[in-house]
Amino acid sequence: xxxxxxxxxxxxxxxxxxxxxxxxxxxxxxxxxxxxxxxxxxxxxxxxxxxxxxxxxxxxxxxxxxxxxxxxxxxxxxxxxxxxxxxxxxxxxxxxxxxxxxxxxxxxxxxxxxx
Amino acid sequence: xxxxxxxxxxxxxxxxxxxxxxxxxxxxxxxxxxxxxxxxxxxxxxxxxxxxxxxxxxxxxxxxxxxxxxxxxxxxxxxxxxxxxxxxxxxxxxxxxxxxxxxxxxxxxx
Numbered sequence: 142x143x144x145x146x147x148x149x150x151x152x153x154x155x156x157x158x159x160x161x162x163x164x165x166x167x168x169x170x171x172x173x174x175x176x177x178x179x180x181x182x183x184x185x186x187x188x189x190x191x192x193x194x195x196x197x198x199x200x201x202x203x204x205x206x207x208x209x210x211x212x213x214x215x216x217x218x219x220x221x222x223x224x225x226x227x228x229x230x231x232x233x234x235x236x237x238x239x240x241x242x243x244x245x246x247x248x249x250x251x252x253x254x255x256x
Numbered sequence: 257x258x259x260x261x262x263x264x265x266x267x268x269x270x271x272x273x274x275x276x277x278x279x280x281x282x283x284x285x286x287x288x289x290x291x292x293x294x295x296x297x298x299x300x301x302x303x304x305x306x307x308x309x310x311x312x313x314x315x316x317x318x319x320x321x322x323x324x325x326x327x328x329x330x331x332x333x334x335x336x337x338x339x340x341x342x343x344x345x346x347x348x349x350x351x352x353x354x355x356x357x358x359x360x361x362x363x364x365x366x
Contacts, residue, residue, distance in 0.1 A: 174354070183344055183359045184299070197353050232299065242287055243348045247299040 143167065145248035147233050153254045159221040162251045166214070166235030172196075174245065175208055175218050176232040184232055190216065191238070220253075228255045262345055268363040275332040277360040279345030280325075287348045288321060288328050293359075294341035302343075303330075335364045 146165040154160050166173050171192050176184035187206065189196040192213040201208070205224070210216040220227055230252050234245040262279045269275050281288070290302045305312045305321045305328065312319050318331040332339055340363050347355040 183342075183356050186354060186356065189353070234299075242289075242304055243354065244289060244301050244304055245291075245299075245346075245354075246301070249298055 145235055145246055147248035147251055151252050156225055156255050157222040162218045162231050164216045164233030167246055170235035170237045172236045173216050174234040177229045179229045223255045225255050262357045262360040266361045271364055271366050275335050275362055277330045277343050279328045279357050281347045285347050289346040290330050291344045292341045337364050337366050340364045
């Protein structure tokens, strides 16, 4: 089966600009996650969707970050405006609730550099 | 917030030796998962242990769970250079929320 797809793979922007990332989960996976991983640190969960509903967005900086999953399939994560500290890899993952385990499958990530 | 804690934070061993990493957690779990991250293959799920299990094996991996101590350990036997990576434990709670540890960086020297 096809894995989790993300685009773009790399993005360089200036601070105060906007950026959007796209994720297409594994077919049939109802749960979708966005993570931020700063170099040298572990992944930080930004938002978790179950279908098109939000399960957890407690660590999403809502003043500048937004995410949507309108049709319960693919998702976009937006940063507006970007700050230098947003430089990180943004990872998307999906899991199937049918297993009951929430084992996550990760995409390759988008490396964002804010200058 | 990330409540899990792995120790050690960094571990360096020789090829062929065993590597043991520990994880402590604070909130109740439905299951606990271990992931590996290296530059070549990104983040990959390794093994999962349910809250009612005490030990599980998968190839060269052995994971244990002690719910009374809220801790888990991951043992990699006969390590290889390709095992060089960061290893994370993830607390998958009953509320569907996931809590990641800070990771152990493992270096396996040829």
